[in-house]
Amino acid sequence: MKWSWRLGEVAGIGIYVHATFLILIAWIAFASWTQDQSVQAVVAGVSFILALFACIVLHELGHALAARRYDIRTRDITLLPIGGLARLERMPEDPRQELVVALAGPAVNLVIAAVLGLGLYAFGGFNMEAGFDALGGPFAQRLMVVNLLIMAFNLLPAFPMDGGRALRAILASRMDYLPATQIAANIGQAMALLFGLLGLLGNPFLIFIALFVWIGAAGEAGMVAVKSALAGIPVEQAMLRTFETLTPGDRLSRAVEITLEGSQKDFPVLERGALTGMLTQDSLLRGLADTGSDSPVSAAQQESDVVVDSHDMLEGALARFEGSSHDTVPVVHDGKLVGLLTRDNIGELLKIQAALETRAKRSPALENRNAR
Numbered sequence: 001m002k003w004s005w006r007l008g009e010v011a012g013i014g015i016y017v018h019a020t021f022l023i024l025i026a027w028i029a030f031a032s033w034t035q036d037q038s039v040q041a042v043v044a045g046v047s048f049i050l051a052l053f054a055c056i057v058l059h060e061l062g063h064a065l066a067a068r069r070y071d072i073r074t075r076d077i078t079l080l081p082i083g084g085l086a087r088l089e090r091m092p093e094d095p096r097q098e099l100v101v102a103l104a105g106p107a108v109n110l111v112i113a114a115v116l117g118l119g120l121y122a123f124g125g126f127n128m129e130a131g132f133d134a135l136g137g138p139f140a141q142r143l144m145v146v147n148l149l150i151m152a153f154n155l156l157p158a159f160p161m162d163g164g165r166a167l168r169a170i171l172a173s174r175m176d177y178l179p180a181t182q183i184a185a186n187i188g189q190a191m192a193l194l195f196g197l198l199g200l201l202g203n204p205f206l207i208f209i210a211l212f213v214w215i216g217a218a219g220e221a222g223m224v225a226v227k228s229a230l231a232g233i234p235v236e237q238a239m240l241r242t243f244e245t246l247t248p249g250d251r252l253s254r255a256v257e258i259t260l261e262g263s264q265k266d267f268p269v270l271e272r273g274a275l276t277g278m279l280t281q282d283s284l285l286r287g288l289a290d291t292g293s294d295s296p297v298s299a300a301q302q303e304s305d306v307v308v309d310s311h312d313m314l315e316g317a318l319a320r321f322e323g324s325s326h327d328t329v330p331v332v333h334d335g336k337l338v339g340l341l342t343r344d345n346i347g348e349l350l351k352i353q354a355a356l357e358t359r360a361k362r363s364p365a366l367e368n369r370n371a372r
């Protein structure tokens with residue numbers, strides 16, 4: 001994630017902190033300063049933040065380790081003001097597994113709060129007067145309260161919060177994944193509106209959360225819709241088959257000619273039939289500026305960071321596409337280049353799928369004939 005700093009690594013998972021997390025830290029530091037204008041108060045505030053920090057990391061590790069039970073790896077964990085974000089390689093398809101992964105995080109906070117509560121009770125450290133005030137009372141007591149708040153907050157049924165995922169998982173055990181996601185996303189956006197309104201009335205922090213939830217819900221619904229539309233379609237059905245290729249010895253002027261004649265922007269570069277890289281439009285333009293149109297393609301071409309097989313499913317190919325900085329990915333089979341997959345291409349296919357689905361809905365009798 002952009003604007004993140006690496007803090008370290010736990011259980012092989014990189015831990016990062018996002019720049020906006022500093023807003024939360026500043027807010028808490030400010031709050032502890034206004035409460036009691038002393039350095040002591042600020043030190044206490046800062047150490048409290050560090051403890052809070054650790055609890056959020058543990059929350060995310062809860063998700064990550066639950067996912068590991070289902071052989072799902074976690075790319076990294078990033079701390080945001082709203083909580084943490086564990087980027088799992090994929091979400092479990094089985095709703096029951098998704099429910100376990102979603103609830104594992106809040107469960108960690110519950111355990112931390114329970115341990116702190118029991119400790120306070122055992123050593124008679126619970127301050128009745130402070131009760132459940134998140135800003136007052138002894139250190140351990142405040143930490144317990146904050147953990148309960150983190151748990152409750154994350155259980156709100158709104159994407160991208162854990163409660164949203166749990167809700168989707170519960171719905172998905174009764175209906176298809178797509179409508180389940182749409183319902184969960186709608187509820188999430190309704191909650192975002194509510195947060196926004198409450199934020200306007202008093203707490204500006206809520207407006208920020210509202211935005212985060214709104215975007216998260218829309219993103220999740222869109223992603224699942226795309227995935228379900230692409231499910232079961234092999235790459236070869238969507239790839240471009242008619243395209244020009246270049247050799248490393250061709251001049252850049254050749255690429256310019258082809259680009260101007262047609263609409264191809266990115267070219268696979270082949271040497272005796274074997275793929276050696278891609279000449280993307282960006283690399284072509286850079287090459288033209290740096291070394292001129294007479295220089296060879298080999299001087300400007302780039303390695304293709306992602307290559308897909310024509311027999312792969314589009315769903316998986318798209319996931320790898322997301323990790324690529326390029327708009328065009330070469331498609332190979334048996335070691336030979338057989339096509340190109342472009343973002344535009346996939347977009348076209350989605351539009352066609354949507355049109356066919358609309359037709360199938362209008363006349364159910366045709367559904368079988370239109371089945372892919």
Ligand SMILES: [Zn+2]
Nearest residue numbers: 105106154162
């Ligand atoms: Zn969580």
